[in-house]
Amino acid sequence: MAKNKIVVLSDVHIGTNVPTNWYQKSFHEPYLSAILDYVIDNADSIQELILLGDLFDFWTYPPNFTPPATVDIINANPNIFGATGKLSQALTALQGNVTYVNGNHDMNVTQTDLNNIQNSANYKIKYCSDTIYYVTSSNGQKMAFTHGNIFTMFNAPDLQSSLSPLPVGHFVTRAIGYMLNNTLTPGQTVADLSGQGNPNGIDLSGLVSSVGSLITSGNLVSAVLDYIIKVTGIPENEPIILANGQTKTMADAKQIYSGLQDQWIADWGGGTNGEMITGKSAIADLSGTYIAWFAQQSALESNSNLIVLGHTHAPKLGITNGFVQYVNDGFECPSSPDVPPQTFTFAVIDTDTCQSNVCQVIKQNNSYQIVPFAAPPDSVISSMSMDYSCYVSIDNTQGKSTLTLTKPATNEHGYYVVSPPQQINPGEQVKFWLQDAPGLYGTQGSAVYSQVGGNSLTFDYACPTGLSSNSCSGANFYASNDGVNWGQLNQVKKSGHPFFVKFVL
Structure with missing residues (x-):
């Protein structure tokens, strides 16, 4: 049988199962195991499994909690990451053809970290050091795989700040962790609450209409952090413990990332166009709108036939009136009250045709089944706009x-x-x-x-x-x-x- 399929999985957000983690193994693990079983059972036709970012989660923790090391997450989830766990089984079934691409919640993961996932056949997950992973099929079709955070202002690696590469989005997530830690009742986790992990836990879309004026005034980053402070109730000077042991506050974050907006405008050519595209990058984080604009732009620049993203936690298939093929594989950590309509999705790519399908895991009669998912198309424009491209x-x-x-x-x-x-x-x-x-x-x-x-x-x-x-x-x-x-x-x-x-x- 021809090995002409690539399976893409992202945004699982596995942590140490503390209450503020979106992924809770007691609820999410059977769904993830079903996807990995699908990979194992169909290994004869799968040439590669691509883990497209945010498999691990180092962000969804309260401010007073030191983010874990990768090995802590591995040890907390042996049924997935153990020597006989499902990921190791998939690694063996695919003879080592598993590739890891960083997202934002796991941008610190390295090849050394991945080597801690034990495998009886000594296969290792291959780490992609680039933000975009390219695959060319036997018939010359070029495919691009990237988590998607590199296109978004608040979650792209920030290489200019003193906390490089940590982006300002880390502080947003930690503030939400503060709010949740103070509101969860004993024995409750965020997986018990509706609207969590999708992808912020709070609604940021109300900021979208203000993005243009905030960019003009130069106050976008500060305004977003002020909004987060207000909504989550985190004190501006509440210490937030980082992975390296440093403590920073939301007030510190305002200063550290004060030049972020100008940096993005300059990187996109400056002037009116630079401001406009920077606005799109901010809105892509706040509501998911325009992520397909950046996907299409990137695919055209790299002459790719297909581009695959995650990050937004919204499965999509195609672009309405688009110029490239596109798929977003969705996510694996919806909250229990939200299932359905939210679901656990992943993408399957046919490398011969460059065509994509989105699949989902559903629970029926106490078993977990893989079935097709009718993902809607995305768009390069907002719902209120028209495209005269x-x-x-x-x-x-x-x-x-x-x-x-x-x-x-x-x-x-x-x-x-x-x-x-x-x-x-x-x-x-x-x-x-x-x-x-x-x-x-x-x-x-x-x-x-x-x-x-x-x-x-x-x-x-x-x-x-x-x-x-x-x-x-x-x-x-x-x-x-x-x-x-x-x-x-x-x-x-x-x-x-x-x-x-x-x-x-």
Whole structure:
């Protein structure tokens, strides 16, 4: 049997089972075991298991609790991490083809930590030191796997602060741990409360409408921490014990991360566009909106056919009117009162086709079954917005000449999320993305390429708002409004948005 499947699992959040941990082995372990049994039973067709971050959790602890070491979590969960535990069994069944990618709650995990998971056949989980793990299939399909926190302002590794790489999101989670520790009754855990582990335990969506004004004023990080202080009741000077033994407070966090917003704006090119994208990164943390925007941007930049994320604790399959294939595998630590409708999900990737499916674990008659899950698609825009993007591809797979960009591509309206590449070789197909900026104009752009011998090709594309028509020119093309249903050769989809155009050379 061909080994053409990759199983992706993330956001289990296993800790030492203290009451404030989202994952409680008394409730969650049978579901996780069922997923690992699925891997073991189907090992003949699975080429790899990817643990896509936040398998371990070092954050969901009260401030007066020193976060555990990895070995403490391993020892607290022998049925999963022990020498005969389910993960070790899966490691053996897959002959060592298990890869670990860090998330945010486990960004401290290293290969040395993973080596503490014992295996009778001496297999070791392979640690990916990069934030994005790439796999290329036998037929050349490129797939990108990343937890997703690298796209979010509050949970990406902060390499500029004195606590590097610890992000400000750690303090948010510890403050929530403070609140829960003070409200849980004896014998109760967060798994007994609704709305926990999904993914913050408190609703942060109310901050979304204020993000734009807070970025303009430069007070976004401070405002978010003030909101957390108010909602959780944590005193601003309450000592928070970190893993290295230091103590910091919420007041300290305001100072430590005071430059975070400006850093993100600069990293995204500064100016209005930098502010706008930084706002998206903040909202991606607060509500999950725009995480697919960053996923699509990253996949296009790396020329990946598929990108797989976790982090948001919301399983998704595809992007509405998207330009790449996308899946979010969901999470494994919903609270007991929330099941259903929340569920335990993971993703299965077919490497031959680059197609994805989301599966779930359900409990029926005291047994745990793996069944398909109808995950909804995500979107690169908010529910209140419309997308007037131009999604442009130039297909040079049959071409005989290298194309070289003669000058920077123009954007009369909109901004390039992904710019036209400097060079397009024979046999290549490239993609780029011009998105509309806030306002009334939609998108309009142009890219001029020269061929060997001096011939020039000017590719024009536009997706305007109002009564104006979509347009494109420069070579033979196909056009679409959804990237799936394409028109006839050289037939423009004059109305509708977004606008997909595939130039064919």
